[in-house]
Every structure is written in C-alpha cells, then in structure tokens.
Amino acid sequence: MNEAVMIEVEGLTKTYQVGDVAVHALRGVDLQIQKGEFVAIIGASGSGKSTLFHILGGLTPMSSGTVRINGRDLAGMTNAERTQLRKTTVGFVFQKYNLLPTLSAEDNIRMVQYIADRDTAFDPAFREVLGLLGIADRLKHKPRALSGGQQQRVAIARGIVNSPAILLADEPTGNLDSENSAAVLKLMKDLNKRLGQTILMITHDAEAAAYADRLVKMKDGRIV
Amino acid sequence: MILTLVGVSYGTLDGTAQRAKGVGADILFRPPGSSAIGLSSAPMSDKIPALLMQEPHVTFAMGTMVQPLSGFDSITGLDLDDFKRLNGGFHYLQGGPLVNDDDLIVDEFYAKQKHLKLGDVVSLVNHDWKLSGIYEGGKLARICVKLRVLQTLTGNPGHLSQIYIRVDDPNKAQAVVDALRVKYHGYQIYTMEEFTSLLSINSVGMLKSFIGVVIGVAVIVGFIVVFMAMYTAVLERTREIGILKAVGGSSGLILNILFRETLLLALLGAALGIVLTYGTQWLMKHAVPASLVQETVYGWWPIAAGIAVVGALLGAIVPGVKAVKQDVTEALSYE
Numbered sequence: 136m137n138e139a140v141m142i143e144v145e146g147l148t149k150t151y152q153v154g155d156v157a158v159h160a161l162r163g164v165d166l167q168i169q170k171g172e173f174v175a176i177i178g179a180s181g182s183g184k185s186t187l188f189h190i191l192g193g194l195t196p197m198s199s200g201t202v203r204i205n206g207r208d209l210a211g212m213t214n215a216e217r218t219q220l221r222k223t224t225v226g227f228v229f230q231k232y233n234l235l236p237t238l239s240a241e242d243n244i245r246m247v248q249y250i251a252d253r254d255t256a257f258d259p260a261f262r263e264v265l266g267l268l269g270i271a272d273r274l275k276h277k278p279r280a281l282s283g284g285q286q287q288r289v290a291i292a293r294g295i296v297n298s299p300a301i302l303l304a305d306e307p308t309g310n311l312d313s314e315n316s317a318a319v320l321k322l323m324k325d326l327n328k329r330l331g332q333t334i335l336m337i338t339h340d341a342e343a344a345a346y347a348d349r350l351v352k353m354k355d356g357r358i359v
Numbered sequence: 360m361i362l363t364l365v366g367v368s369y370g371t372l373d374g375t376a377q378r379a380k381g382v383g384a385d386i387l388f389r390p391p392g393s394s395a396i397g398l399s400s401a402p403m404s405d406k407i408p409a410l411l412m413q414e415p416h417v418t419f420a421m422g423t424m425v426q427p428l429s430g431f432d433s434i435t436g437l438d439l440d441d442f443k444r445l446n447g448g449f450h451y452l453q454g455g456p457l458v459n460d461d462d463l464i465v466d467e468f469y470a471k472q473k474h475l476k477l478g479d480v481v482s483l484v485n486h487d488w489k490l491s492g493i494y495e496g497g498k499l500a501r502i503c504v505k506l507r508v509l510q511t512l513t514g515n516p517g518h519l520s521q522i523y524i525r526v527d528d529p530n531k532a533q534a535v536v537d538a539l540r541v542k543y544h545g546y547q548i549y550t551m552e553e554f555t556s557l558l559s560i561n562s563v564g565m566l567k568s569f570i571g572v573v574i575g576v577a578v579i580v581g582f583i584v585v586f587m588a589m590y591t592a593v594l595e596r597t598r599e600i601g602i603l604k605a606v607g608g609s610s611g612l613i614l615n616i617l618f619r620e621t622l623l624l625a626l627l628g629a630a631l632g633i634v635l636t637y638g639t640q641w642l643m644k645h646a647v648p649a650s651l652v653q654e655t656v657y658g659w660w661p662i663a664a665g666i667a668v669v670g671a672l673l674g675a676i677v678p679g680v681k682a683v684k685q686d687v688t689e690a691l692s693y694e
Binding site for chain 2: 215223251293
C-alpha cells in the first residue's frame with residue numbers, strides 16, 4: 136500500500152433494509168485520499184455522502200467492499216475494533232457540534248483525551264491551536280454560553296486533540312451563519328496547511344466545498 | 360418517603376407504649392379477646408378492680424374506659440382520684456382537674472394540634488365538653504373525661520375497657536400475673552414491661568401485617584420512583600451516550616461512568632432523603648403532634664439507601680445498556 140494514502144475505498148456498498156425494501160445507499164464507491172489532503176465530498180441530500188462519512192468514521196459497518204484508513208482495513212471489524220478506530224485514528228466534527236452540555240468547553244476536549252487514555256493536560260502546541268481557533272479564553276464556559284461558531288470551534292479542537300490520522304467533518308457549517316461559516320472553514324484550512332491535518336469534509340454547500348483542495352461529487356450512491 | 364412511613368409506624372407505636380408506661384402501673388388487665396393496640400368496647404364489670412385488690416401483693420387497681428374516636432384518637436374515662444393514687448396524677452400545665460361532668464382535660468400535644476384554650480367547647484362522642492385542663496403529655500391518654508359520664512354517654516354503665524394494677528413489689532409482678540391468669544382465665548393480663556414490648560411492629564399480629572403492607576408499598580413506590588427517574592434521565596441522555604461512543608468511548612467505559620455517576624447520585628439522594636425525614640419529623644411535631652409521631656429509625660437508613668441505590672442502578676443501567684448497544688448514528692440523532 137502507498138504510505139501517502141490515508142483513505143483507500145474500493146467497491147464500497149451499503150444497503151439498508153427498511154422493512155421489506157432494500158435501500159442501496161452506496162453502490163460501489165472508489166476513493167483515495169492522500170495524507171495531508173483537504174477533500175470535500177459534495178452532493179445533494181440522499182446522494183450517500185453521509186453514509187460514506189459514517190462508514191469511514193467507523194460509526195456504521197459497510198455491506199461490502201474495502202475501506203482502509205491509515206492502512207487499517209475496516210472490513211469485518213467488530214464493534215470494539217471500530218470503537219478503537221474512533222479512539223485512535225479518526226476525529227469528528229458534526230453539524231450539530233455534539234458537545235456534552237454538562238461539561239465545559241475544556242472538559243469536552245479533555246474528555247476525548249481521557250477516553251484515549253492520554254494525558255489530559257494540553258501541551259504547548261495544542262494551546263497554540265486553541266489560540267488559532269480563538270477559543271483559548273472561552274474554555275471554562277459551558278456550550279450553552281457559547282455561540283454556534285464558538286461551539287463548532289470547540290468541536291474542532293476536540294476532533295484534533297488526539298492528533299487523529301484524519302478529521303472527518305459532517306456539514307460543519309450547516310448550523311452556522313455565513314460569517315461564522317467562513318471563519319470555521321478558514322480555520323479548517325489553516326489546520327490543514329499548518330499541521331498537515333488530513334480532512335474529509337461532507338457538505339452540500341458549494342461555497343464551503345471551495346475551501347478544500349479537492350472536490351469529490353456524489354450522486355445516487357456513486358462518485359461522479 | 361420510606362423512612363418517613365417507617366418512622367411514623369414506629370413512632371405511633373412507641374408513643375402508645377410510652378403513655379402506657381407513664382401510667383405507673385405494674386400490670387395491665389384487659390378483657391378476653393382484646394388486642395394489644397385497640398379497645399373498641401368496655402366489656403368488663405367495674406366490680407373487677409375491687410376483686411383484684413383482694414389478690415395477694417396487689418395494692419391498687421384502677422379501671423378506665425376507652426372510646427375510640429376518629430383517626431388515631433380515643434377518649435378515656437377515668438376516676439382522677441384513683442389515677443392520683445396510682446401515680447400521683449397529671450401535672451397540669453394550664454387549668455386543673457375534672458370538676459363538672461362536662462369537663463374535659465387533654466394533653467399538651469392534643470391541645471396544640473387542635474389549638475385549644477381553657478374554656479373552649481369541644482364536641483366529642485355527640486357531647487359538648489368544656490376544656491378545664493391541659494396536662495403534660497406521656498401519661499395514659501391524650502383526652503380524658505370522668506369515667507361515669509363516658510360510661511353513660513356510650514351506653515356502658517358499670518363497664519370498663521382495661522384495669523391498671525399496682526403491686527407491692529414490682530419484682531413480683533410476673534408472679535402476680537401468672538396467678539391472675541390462672542384465676543381469670545381468658546383475660547389478657549400482662550406485666551407493663553411485657554405489654555409495652557408487645558407494642559412493636561414485630562409483635563402485634565394484625566399491625567405487623569398492616570405496617571408490613573404500608574412499608575412494602577412505600578418500598579415499591581420508592582423503588583419505582585427512583586427507577587423511573589433514572590430511566591428517564593438516562594434515556595434523555597441517549598444522545599450524550601452516542602457522543603461518547605462516537606469519540607471512541609467503549610461500552611464498558613460508558614457504563615462504568617454511568618454506574619459511578621448513578622451510585623453517587625443515589626447515595627446523595629439517600630442522604631438528602633434522610634435529611635428530609637428530619638423535616639417531616641419537625642413538621643409532624645408542630646402540625647399534628649397528637650396524631651402522628653415520627654421516630655428516626657436508624658436501622659432503616661441502610662435499607663432505604665440500598666433501595667435507592669438498587670432502584671437507581673437498575674433504572675440507569677437498563678436504558679444505558681440499550682443506548683450503548685444502539686447504532687451510534689441513531690443515538691446521535693436522538694432528540
């Protein structure tokens with residue numbers, strides 16, 4: 136395998152059974168993402184981009200095909216192995232931020248360090264990233280005391296604190312106004328450039344997708 | 360709730376036992392077939408005390424008549440001179456003894472609960488009584504009137520509900536009881552110690568069942584309340600559990616966090632429950648001191664805490680296990 140390849144997808148399919156009806160969400164997806172790339176997957180609702188996101192993140196098992204993340208084959212992974220993948224290899228940013236409301240911003244970030252059995256103290260390099268994200272002075276606040284943009288920046292910090300091989304972002308600007316959207320996308324771009332963080336972003340917004348190095352378009356469960 | 364109901368059950372019985380002890384008699388003589396806690400009739404002749412006083416070692420015998428009222432209350436008819444001879448009589452906090460036939464005396468707790476003042480007219484057993492005295496509680500009964508008047512009013516002239524006996528040497532009380540049981544076969548005759556020991560939840564047959572049911576209901580309701588509260592709380596946290604799973608939390612780790620959090624919450628809840636029982640105790644003491652007495656039953660603290668912990672853990676773990684087994688994407692979309 137080429138060591139420069141971070142994500143390698145071949146012939147990926149996913150079929151959901153809804154009652155008696157088989158829904159083919161992915162119909163043979165082939166995709167390669169290099170280390171340090173910022174890729175946007177764009178497509179209309181129902182195109183299969185979210186299903187692809189969930190499979191790449193180890194949130195949902197695939198039906199058939201091959202998926203390798205940083206050299207690890209996801210096919211046939213048990214639940215526990217997928218949990219391990221999420222703990223060590225993948226970072227997430229969700230549209231709805233998905234911060235724990237009872238924890239402060241800082242504790243939301245430390246929580247993933249704790250889960251990964253890492254030292255929960257922030258090292259100087261990460262403190263620099265927090266400065267870059269513009270949330271260094273908002274860490275003691277609970278999510279409800281933060282704006283949507285600030286919450287999403289906390290979610291980004293949480294997504295990268297364990298230095299994952301890849302950061303998966305699902306509609307990261309879907310709940311933000313245009314000003315905050317631009318700020319968040321610029322930050323992601325900065326993280327990609329400065330830290331070499333590989334990012335795969337799912338979006339239906341062409342303006343957001345324009346921040347990526349490469350666009351991958353999906354339609355009806357296939358890459359077009 | 361559990362501790363309050365248990366406390367009231369124990370407190371009510373202990374209050375009755377304390378008043379019985381406060382009479383100062385050595386032996387209690389009750390009609391055949393009577394239970395330890397209730398007297399609903401006066402079937403004994405008032406000639407019996409005189410007969411009992413002829414028995415060896417018996418120095419005095421006093422009969423009373425008890426008429427149940429509503430709730431936990433009852434009115435007692437007695438001869439105050441006999442009562443004074445038995446134990447020195449009541450200590451009056453206000454007013455004085457029964458003089459006229461319509462006079463009524465009550466203990467301080469009943470007076471406080473009913474907001475009674477000297478001279479107030481109190482209607483009991485279809486009769487208007489005038490409050491002539493308020494005495495220190497803890498002796499015999501809460502409401503007392505003249506024996507003869509109560510006998511007449513209730514259609515029991517010449518009849519008694521129970522007889523208090525004093526002996527020359529308290530150490531001989533058991534021997535006197537044994538002798539009386541032979542002579543007065545069928546009558547319920549106890550030393551005062553024996554009688555008061557019977558006034559416990561485990562000793563009173565019907566009461567034991569009743570209290571058992573009350574405590575059982577409290578335990579079940581308490582368990583369900585704790586279970587449902589935790590069940591709902593954890594169910595509402597399905598999304599949070601989904602977040603923890605999404606960022607790499609294993610099912611074991613999530614359940615462990617949930618377990619520890621629930622345990623802490625249940626123990627804090629149990630501690631708060633214990634503190635609140637002091638609140639209900641204070642409330643009963645000030646609002647209904649004559650009707651309800653709540654004791655602090657330390658032995659039930661660990662039991663109540665155990666019920667809270669088990670209920671909370673089951674309530675948390677059931678939806679918790681459901682949530683961690685759920686697909687992460689479904690858990691994340693839980694609203």
